Amino acid sequence: MKNKKELRAEETRKKILSAAGDLFSEKGYNAVSIREIAKEAGCSHTAIYLYFHDKETLLYELSMPHLMQLRKRLELTLKKEDLTPEIKLKEIGMNFILFGLELGNMYDIFLKANASRVDEAAPVEEINELRISLFRLLREAIGEYLSIESSDQLLAYARIYFYTLHGIITTYTPLGEPLEELRNRLGQTFEEAIDILLLGFKEKRGTGK
Amino acid sequence: MKNKKELRAEETRKKILSAAGDLFSEKGYNAVSIREIAKEAGCSHTAIYLYFHDKETLLYELSMPHLMQLRKRLELTLKKEDLTPEIKLKEIGMNFILFGLELGNMYDIFLKANASRVDEAAPVEEINELRISLFRLLREAIGEYLSIESSDQLLAYARIYFYTLHGIITTYTPLGEPLEELRNRLGQTFEEAIDILLLGFKEKRGTGK
Amino acid sequence: MKNKKELRAEETRKKILSAAGDLFSEKGYNAVSIREIAKEAGCSHTAIYLYFHDKETLLYELSMPHLMQLRKRLELTLKKEDLTPEIKLKEIGMNFILFGLELGNMYDIFLKANASRVDEAAPVEEINELRISLFRLLREAIGEYLSIESSDQLLAYARIYFYTLHGIITTYTPLGEPLEELRNRLGQTFEEAIDILLLGFKEKRGTGK
Amino acid sequence: MKNKKELRAEETRKKILSAAGDLFSEKGYNAVSIREIAKEAGCSHTAIYLYFHDKETLLYELSMPHLMQLRKRLELTLKKEDLTPEIKLKEIGMNFILFGLELGNMYDIFLKANASRVDEAAPVEEINELRISLFRLLREAIGEYLSIESSDQLLAYARIYFYTLHGIITTYTPLGEPLEELRNRLGQTFEEAIDILLLGFKEKRGTGK
DNA sequence: TATGAATGAGTATTCATTCAT
DNA sequence: AATGAATGAATACTCATTCAT
Structure with missing residues (x-):
């Protein structure tokens, strides 16, 4: 069983993945910036590096x-x-x-x-x-x-x-x-x-x- | 009959085209920079703009x-x-x-x-x-x-x-x-x-x- | 009350504005480069784009x-x-x-x-x-x-x-x-x-x- | 009395001055390039340096x-x-x-x-x-x-x-x-x-x- | 956990000027 | 006298990434 923190983290992770998925599939990997993903995911761009090593x-x-x-x-x-x-x-x-x-x-x-x-x-x-x-x-x-x-x-x-x-x-x-x-x-x-x-x-x- | 200058120009032009061709076809248009082409072609990057208006x-x-x-x-x-x-x-x-x-x-x-x-x-x-x-x-x-x-x-x-x-x-x-x-x-x-x-x-x- | 980060940001912003103000008013808008402003303001030129969208x-x-x-x-x-x-x-x-x-x-x-x-x-x-x-x-x-x-x-x-x-x-x-x-x-x-x-x-x- | 060469040179000089005058007064000194002047004057851009030390x-x-x-x-x-x-x-x-x-x-x-x-x-x-x-x-x-x-x-x-x-x-x-x-x-x-x-x-x- | 600040490397392009011919 | 070839320095701007907090 997961505590609140873990749940929230997981949620952020999902939001990032979802945002990235939409953007990548729409514009292509190269045409999408980390900041763009962050904005779409509703988190800071640095947060992305918390969950993923790099782009x-x-x-x-x-x-x-x-x-x-x-x-x-x-x-x-x-x-x-x-x-x-x-x-x-x-x-x-x-x-x-x-x-x-x-x-x-x-x-x-x-x-x-x-x-x-x-x-x-x-x-x-x-x-x-x-x-x-x-x-x-x-x-x-x-x-x-x-x-x-x-x-x-x-x-x-x-x-x-x-x-x-x-x-x-x-x-x-x-x-x-x-x-x-x-x-x-x-x-x-x-x-x-x-x-x-x-x-x-x-x-x-x-x-x- | 072409004079030396024209020959040299033509040669440079060809070198650029050839370098660009190789690089584009190897890495794709977007992944190649003008400076990279210039280096490969053995000329300055500005020379490229002498022969081609644009990338x-x-x-x-x-x-x-x-x-x-x-x-x-x-x-x-x-x-x-x-x-x-x-x-x-x-x-x-x-x-x-x-x-x-x-x-x-x-x-x-x-x-x-x-x-x-x-x-x-x-x-x-x-x-x-x-x-x-x-x-x-x-x-x-x-x-x-x-x-x-x-x-x-x-x-x-x-x-x-x-x-x-x-x-x-x-x-x-x-x-x-x-x-x-x-x-x-x-x-x-x-x-x-x-x-x-x-x-x-x-x-x-x-x-x- | 502002925290340290905000204070620092504000300071940087001010430094940029001040540097830009001095330089623009001294040499005119066109004669001043972003990098010049950055140097005068004591920050990197990219930092300027953090605070201002454009020159x-x-x-x-x-x-x-x-x-x-x-x-x-x-x-x-x-x-x-x-x-x-x-x-x-x-x-x-x-x-x-x-x-x-x-x-x-x-x-x-x-x-x-x-x-x-x-x-x-x-x-x-x-x-x-x-x-x-x-x-x-x-x-x-x-x-x-x-x-x-x-x-x-x-x-x-x-x-x-x-x-x-x-x-x-x-x-x-x-x-x-x-x-x-x-x-x-x-x-x-x-x-x-x-x-x-x-x-x-x-x-x-x-x-x- | 001037010979042909000198006359032609003088003419080119005038054409450059005239072209530069028109362009400078229309767009301002900084916004006009040497090559632009040359084109307008009907000569090569290098010719300009024959008559004038610099811009x-x-x-x-x-x-x-x-x-x-x-x-x-x-x-x-x-x-x-x-x-x-x-x-x-x-x-x-x-x-x-x-x-x-x-x-x-x-x-x-x-x-x-x-x-x-x-x-x-x-x-x-x-x-x-x-x-x-x-x-x-x-x-x-x-x-x-x-x-x-x-x-x-x-x-x-x-x-x-x-x-x-x-x-x-x-x-x-x-x-x-x-x-x-x-x-x-x-x-x-x-x-x-x-x-x-x-x-x-x-x-x-x-x-x- | 999360973020704003910060940056170095990189982008295409332009320009005045010089050099060889 | 004249020119095309060539270039180094400069331009505004972007990006993935890191650091301090």
Whole structure:
């Protein structure tokens, strides 16, 4: 059980994360200043350094829960017994797209947090792991769909699937169109993209490589 | 025939462009400072303003030729009479991917230079036009491939094709892997991605929407 | 009661204002750099931005109190019942001269802050109002002195009175002679200038327009 | 007799002076760059340094002829035998006002070029002399008008006359209103100002100090 | 726990001036 | 006589971060 102080601290922490999340996703990491976040969070800018080692750490701590949640969602989808492999694969794709569009300008840390920052402790590592497990999920789902075992071919397919999903997200993410609007305008196209890809996968398998 | 002075000027100009190109594509436009470019180019930072009005102008002058060349290449490909529509469409895709990977971190001006900057005259406009004509090319090439006329459906297909190409570029562009290496490692996967997409398009058409 | 921090902040603020005031009035607004002010104030140049949004804001915050005080002083003078109109008018003139000479090279914002800068919100507006109310005061005081109602003629007289006052200020302001010295050397001449002007006004009225 | 080269050089020199004159008077000395002058003059910016040691020298060389001309004009006026002292004094005043308004933003070098630049050779000295001789003219004209010999009193009157003239010029000079417009709008007021001042002088003399 | 004060390094850009030709 | 190339010093302003309290 937590005492008052701890509760308040936690609350401040949350406010900072929330403010940072909104701002980062709206304007991008670089375009947001610490002071801006503090103002939005209703605390002093120095308070931020109480909870997060630096701006970058804040970013990582911020994106982590989202990524975790995404992974969980995708894992659940994959495990659902009552869905066909095709539907599962499609659902995974759409979920990923929506997740990416929600993250907005913050989405690209998903890629940028890479090995280059060797020294910098945990979070980057964690994100890497997440990315890896995400790929694994994609591979599994595709493998199930095409009834093939893990192989280079399957890896290639997973990559290709990722390219399209990633392409959709990064096409619209820097433009700042509200998610709902975008969904109405192009949701069907996104689904069609996935559809076509899956058809292509199947066809490719059928014809033999 | 040019005199010494002109030669030297041209050389400096080139050095600046080359330095800027390298740095922009490696670290991205915003992460590079004028002074950094100058140091890399072996001149004073003020010299840069002798040749380019602005940091932004430098960016445009740098990317414009690439974009023009790309358009020309794609247009030529589309016009080639001796190629099947399928091969043309594939070639267009691969060319676009390679062009994007070459631009590196500078690639995203392709997207970011959009209507929001109404005031900023010519170059942005030119890039917009380029983007538009690129889409038109994509649409035409797909239309030819699937033997369908311009329609909403065709627009959707062009978008989908673009998503995948764009996704490939933006997946690898921020990682800075040398183009040649990347090509060896994944060139085949890129081709396969296009392949699968085209198969998907065909299949989708066949089954009726 | 203020705590240490607040006291220190206030002190820094004052030091900046004082340094800026000295430098501006000595060398003029444009000839003084933020870093110069900081050095004189004994703080870093960034500290200045903690207290003032802008170099321009600093200027306004610096001159505004003077201007307000001047207006109040002139208004009080005009209202004094125990003074003859002549003495009031003279006092107003001398006060204005002294105020202008005190401002030194900063005096000219009084003129330069004009309508051209439409966008720049409050302070300019305030200065404009001040200038206007000053003219009104001048008009009133002269009207009282000459027993004439508001008219074009009165406006012309107010202008003429202003020219002389303004001329005195701008003659000595860029030379940087210390106020006290100047006053000793020429105070009598300034009074005589006003004297002569008032005699001239009277005479002009007497002879018929 | 001059050869071609010399003629051309002289022409370039004139063009530079003319361009600088226009620009300085329009925007003020500080707001005009050497390159701007060169462009306006149709020569390279380096050419300017062939004719003038530096920007400041250019300014002095530029204003000198104007000042000389003014002196000459005022001297001529003072010498005219067919004019009453009053009319001469008025004419001198109006001429000075018009000269100042014509100089525009360049007028204030008339004051600013003062002893502070001890080291800097001739031109400043010359301007000082000019200013002095101008004052002498004013004194003489007033002396004639009031039939008094040189004295402290006369000096004071000359100063006072100067204040008003100077005040008129510096009131309108930074606003950039075209001379002709200004003259139409306020020419009469300027004359009235002089009128009143002269009446005041007379009156003051009459009443005994 | 929390904050206001403070700062050094950095940003793009401008300018008067000099140098080599 | 004339010029384009080149530069060092300066400009206002921003930012992530640290320190004292």
